[in-house]
Amino acid sequence: MIVNETNRYAEDFLAHQKEKILTQKKSRFQKWVPTTSNDVRVYLYLLMMMGIIQNPNLRMYFSRKHMLETPFLPNVMSGERFSLLTRFLHFVDHTNKEIAKRDPKLYKILPVSEYLRKKFQKVYIPGKEVSVDESLLLWKGRLSETRGRCVYMDSFYSSPDLFQRLVQRTTDASGTVKITRKGMPIDLKKKLKKGEVVSAMCGKLVALKCNDKRDVSVLTTKHSDEMQPVSRKGGLEFLNKPMCVIGYNKLKDQLLETFLLERKRQNAWYKKLFNRLVNMAALNAYILYCKAGNKKDHLLFRINLVNEIIAKSHGQNLEKCKGRPSDTDMECTRLTGQHFIQENSKTENYKVLRRRCVVCTKNRKRKQTRYRCKNCPGTPSLCLDACFEQ
Numbered sequence: 510m511i512v513n514e515t516n517r518y519a520e521d522f523l524a525h526q527k528e529k530i531l532t533q534k535k536s537r538f539q540k541w542v543p544t545t546s547n548d549v550r551v552y553l554y555l556l557m558m559m560g561i562i563q564n565p566n567l568r569m570y571f572s573r574k575h576m577l578e579t580p581f582l583p584n585v586m587s588g589e590r591f592s593l594l595t596r597f598l599h600f601v602d603h604t605n606k607e608i609a610k611r612d613p614k615l616y617k618i619l620p621v622s623e624y625l626r627k628k629f630q631k632v633y634i635p636g637k638e639v640s641v642d643e644s645l646l647l648w649k650g651r652l653s654e655t656r657g658r659c660v661y662m663d664s665f666y667s668s669p670d671l672f673q674r675l676v677q678r679t680t681d682a683s684g685t686v687k688i689t690r691k692g693m694p695i696d697l698k699k700k701l702k703k704g705e706v707v708s709a710m711c712g713k714l715v716a717l718k719c720n721d722k723r724d725v726s727v728l729t730t731k732h733s734d735e736m737q738p739v740s741r742k743g744g745l746e747f748l749n750k751p752m753c754v755i756g757y758n759k760l761k762d763q764l765l766e767t768f769l770l771e772r773k774r775q776n777a778w779y780k781k782l783f784n785r786l787v788n789m790a791a792l793n794a795y796i797l798y799c800k801a802g803n804k805k806d807h808l809l810f811r812i813n814l815v816n817e818i819i820a821k822s823h824g825q826n827l828e829k830c831k832g833r834p835s836d837t838d839m840e841c842t843r844l845t846g847q848h849f850i851q852e853n854s855k856t857e858n859y860k861v862l863r864r865r866c867v868v869c870t871k872n873r874k875r876k877q878t879r880y881r882c883k884n885c886p887g888t889p890s891l892c893l894d895a896c897f898e899q
Contacts, residue, residue: 510620511600516543518599540862541593542854551586552594554818556787558582560768561811567592567772585819598780617779618786625786629793633800659683659731661757667728669693669714676713676730683729683757688718697726706751708734717751729753768811850897851883853890868896 519541523530530536555570562579564570570579571588600621601608609616640661659681667684669692675682688698694709694716701707701720708717715734718726732753739750768791770784795810805813853862861879867889869876881890882897891897 511549512544512546514599514601515597519597537589550818554815555582555586555591556770557815560770618782621783621786625790672714672728672730681731683731683753686726686728688726717753719751727753732756850880853879853881864890866890866892866896
């Protein structure tokens with residue numbers, strides 16, 4: 510689906526912009542070639558790696574500067590190819606008016622979201638306590654309700670009015686709250702000394718403010734204002750904490766925040782949402798992995814996951830890349846394998862792409878060539894003369 514719609518959208522775009530693109534000699538769109546399922550898998554791998562290795566902007570991932578480079582990423586896919594895939598990434602036929610009628614707000618990402626939603630529902634049933642991840646995308650729409658459960662949320666969402674509405678729908682809620690929210694008790698707006706606690710109740714709703722190191726305000730319909738002793742400093746010291754704060758701390762983990770895939774400057778909302786859905790799928794896979802009795806760090810799980818993706822789609826294994834980088838595998842192929850010269854792929858106007866020769870680059874020379882060795886790992890571009898012999 511993603512492969513077909515991305516290629517369809519790219520073809521339509523290039524057909525409409527053909528004259529303009531041809532007049533620009535250095536237009537990146539001239540280098541577009543149709544994508545494949547392997548291409549998309551590698552693209553997903555790069556997205557997930559970018560969640561693990563955080564850089565300020567995308568260009569830095571493909572930098573060749575020694576201080577900034579992430580060597581494996583540009584070897585798997587060039588920065589230019591990644592940029593083009595991001596530009597043309599599509600999930601629906603943009604000329605199909607029927608799908609827009611089904612869901613006018615989300616139709617551009619609808620097939621992906623529906624597929625993942627069905628998969629999530631099939632493999633996992635939530636328990637009574639549900640945490641609304643605090644790192645959710647900025648969203649001004651409505652959130653779906655979950656009857657008969659307790660929802661833990663961040664101060665971005667919580668308010669006395671929302672909690673009262675949830676109680677009416679037999680749903681408890683608990684979470685931090687901004688003291689300036691409409692409906693918050695006046696007594697909670699005064700500053701507290703260390704160790705002080707003040708609370709107010711309205712029916713089932715409890716508003717509480719406490720000070721340990723700083724003021725913390727909490728709303729809850731699940732807990733009372735009772736306190737519970739909590740050990741500190743290895744059990745040498747005990748401190749009384751409100752039950753609602755203890756419960757919130759257990760379930761507030763921002764599991765997606767640590768490995769964010771979307772970027773603030775990403776303009777296309779549906780691509781930003783797609784990145785979030787990929788991240789959610791990876792997180793849910795980790796939750797199921799833990800539910801099955803496995804014990805593995807979240808970071809290590811993600812590293813192993815992307816290693817499996819790249820091994821299946823690109824024939825390389827990241828686990829081999831440990832310690833000091835080695836050219837042993839490539840050297841063996843170079844000395845014992847057969848080598849065949851092949852022209853680089855062609856652009857839409859049938860011009861052969863020219864890429865930098867890997868041998869010249871290693872010798873600090875800037876030279877481009879239209880040829881490559883099709884059998885060597887990574888199909889390196891090489892000059893026909895001495896560079897190919899080397």
